[in-house]
Amino acid sequence: MVRSSASNSNKTVGVLALQGAFASHEAVFESLGVRSLQVRTPEDLGQVDALVLPGGESTTISQLLESSELFEPVKKSVHEGMPVFGTCAGMILLSKKILDGRADQLSFGAIDIEVQRNAYGRQIDSFEADIEVKTFSTPFHAVFIRAPRISKLGSGVTVLAELDKDVVLARQNNVMVASFHPELSRDDRVHQLFLKEI
Amino acid sequence: MAKRETDRANKSATGSMVVKRGLAEMLKGGVIMDVVNPEQAKIAEDAGACAVMALERVPADIRRDGGVARMSDPEMINGIQAVCSIPVMAKARIGHFVEAQVLESLGVDFIDESEVLTPADETHHIDKFKFTAPFVCGATNLGEALRRISEGAALIRSKGEAGTGNIVEAVRHLRSIIGDIRKIEQADSAELFDWAKKLQAPLPLVQEIAETGWLQVPLFCAGGIATPSDAALAMQLGAQAVFVGSGIFKSDDPAPRAKAIVEATTHFRDADIIAKVSRNLGVPMTGIGMDKIEQRYAERGW
Numbered sequence: 001m002v003r004s005s006a007s008n009s010n011k012t013v014g015v016l017a018l019q020g021a022f023a024s025h026e027a028v029f030e031s032l033g034v035r036s037l038q039v040r041t042p043e044d045l046g047q048v049d050a051l052v053l054p055g056g057e058s059t060t061i062s063q064l065l066e067s068s069e070l071f072e073p074v075k076k077s078v079h080e081g082m083p084v085f086g087t088c089a090g091m092i093l094l095s096k097k098i099l100d101g102r103a104d105q106l107s108f109g110a111i112d113i114e115v116q117r118n119a120y121g122r123q124i125d126s127f128e129a130d131i132e133v134k135t136f137s138t139p140f141h142a143v144f145i146r147a148p149r150i151s152k153l154g155s156g157v158t159v160l161a162e163l164d165k166d167v168v169l170a171r172q173n174n175v176m177v178a179s180f181h182p183e184l185s186r187d188d189r190v191h192q193l194f195l196k197e198i
Numbered sequence: 199m200a201k202r203e204t205d206r207a208n209k210s211a212t213g214s215m216v217v218k219r220g221l222a223e224m225l226k227g228g229v230i231m232d233v234v235n236p237e238q239a240k241i242a243e244d245a246g247a248c249a250v251m252a253l254e255r256v257p258a259d260i261r262r263d264g265g266v267a268r269m270s271d272p273e274m275i276n277g278i279q280a281v282c283s284i285p286v287m288a289k290a291r292i293g294h295f296v297e298a299q300v301l302e303s304l305g306v307d308f309i310d311e312s313e314v315l316t317p318a319d320e321t322h323h324i325d326k327f328k329f330t331a332p333f334v335c336g337a338t339n340l341g342e343a344l345r346r347i348s349e350g351a352a353l354i355r356s357k358g359e360a361g362t363g364n365i366v367e368a369v370r371h372l373r374s375i376i377g378d379i380r381k382i383e384q385a386d387s388a389e390l391f392d393w394a395k396k397l398q399a400p401l402p403l404v405q406e407i408a409e410t411g412w413l414q415v416p417l418f419c420a421g422g423i424a425t426p427s428d429a430a431l432a433m434q435l436g437a438q439a440v441f442v443g444s445g446i447f448k449s450d451d452p453a454p455r456a457k458a459i460v461e462a463t464t465h466f467r468d469a470d471i472i473a474k475v476s477r478n479l480g481v482p483m484t485g486i487g488m489d490k491i492e493q494r495y496a497e498r499g500w
Contacts, residue, residue: 017227017464018227018464019226019227019228019248019464020223020224020226020227020228020248021223021224021226022226022227023226023438024223040464040465040468041468055223055224056224056225056226056227056228056248057224057225057228057248057249057284057285059243059246059283059284060228060246060247060248060284060460063245063246063460064246064460064461064464067246067457067461068461068464068465088224089224100283101283102243102283117283118283121305122285122305122307123221123285123307123308123331123332124212124213124302124305124307124330124331125212126212126217126220126221127211127212127217128211128214128216128217129211143216143217143220145217145220145221145223145224146221146224146285146307181220181223184216184220184223
């Protein structure tokens with residue numbers, strides 16, 4: 001797992017490993033030669049330079065963030081400028097407001113978006129589609145699993161990709177979010193986009 | 199749950215293997231809990247379950263009652279879907295493709311073609327490629343797992359012995375599946391033909407395991423988990439998530455036990471945390487020894 005690359009040789013990317021698709025993200029970083037670490041405790045968090053919040057169940061991850069005493073430390077790191085990338089459930093956790101979530105569901109309020117959970121329907125409505133990402137010369141084949149939808153977007157948020165007028169990839173300062181799962185496509189360009197900011 | 203009509207024109211594919219396996223990936227590291235009514239479903243979601251399995255009777259009760267066990271009442275499945283925001287799974291009988299069609303029409307997120315129900319076909323499993331909804335199937339060994347994958351299963355779980363609260367069979371099945379994966383990884387190309395023959399599994403799937411060192415789909419554990427340590431044992435043996443059936447709602451105090459199993463599944467290598475969450479959980483389900491069982495569910499399936 002520990003390999004070096006020219007651009008990120010000294011950096012470690014943490015992948016929040018409380019629940020969800022953390023191993024798939026790690027596999028992408030490994031293939032890119034970037035060191036990654038599974039984050040389950042505040043001590044783990046102290047060892048990383050950036051953090052990925054993977055897909056999974058946002059209600060589950062939200063509760064485990066609390067019971068693992070990680071919610072406040074992650075919130076602090078994000079607000080202090082640590083580069084973070086949230087995919088699907090991770091995007092929900094980073095958002096300012098959650099629609100159709102649980103009343104006690106926590107979010108970091110790190111990016112000025114409002115997100116509707118499971119907005120595309122149940123699993124039988126999950127889909128794959130090509131999306132145009134700004135700065136990519138060819139489309140990115142994206143996988144949407146019980147995906148959330150960005151229902152409102154603040155003026156400070158940069159849109160990086162859309163699908164049928166829905167914003168599916170966006171960034172605000174140190175926070176990048178995707179409503180799809182770049183870790184499930186055999187294409188590492190979205191991860192590379194994130195790594196550029198580290 | 200809020201559902202919004204969406205324009206599907208620009209969406210290339212629903213129900214592809216990537217999309218089906220994708221949901222299985224999202225469940226990793228989590229706990230899927232059996233629930234028999236909306237109240238239990240709420241308790242499960244509150245405790246941090248990553249999905250629930252909606253069924254009329256937990257396996258321990260199916261075992262006690264005997265008779266033919268079938269798909270649950272659609273009304274009851276819809277009732278659970280109405281109170282949950284997490285994925286809802288449900289069980290169809292082995293080979294009963296019409297029960298599976300009904301579950302798909304209800305919008306069930308994952309269909310479990312399950313040996314816990316009474317099989318409907320003693321030769322054939324369901325052709326799972328025909329469905330948009332993903333399927334999970336049980337397996338006792340690698341050959342069985344690969345046969346289910348060749349029929350289109352998007353997720354494999356160890357069968358264990360459901361409704362017993364006894365982890366011994368799940369351990370046997372996980373060790374058998376993962377042990378054979380390790381051996382195949384070490385085998386040379388000529389030996390793979392013999393492996394395919396021995397496992398009664400398609401050669402290309404065996405060759406793929408030799409190359410990647412893992413199954414084509416995620417592997418979860420089911421059948422006998424009753425304590426946080428049981429869940430962590432399954433995870434340390436190599437399972438990627440756990441199903442808990444009777445173990446939660448047949449125990450004294452389901453809510454704290456459910457939460458403790460969720461935390462132990464996440465922190466499965468951290469004995470301090472497992473010790474902490476295991477305190478004062480009350481009495482676990484009583485459990486049954488394997489020599490006291492009349493019907494072994496794990497023997498169902500071919």
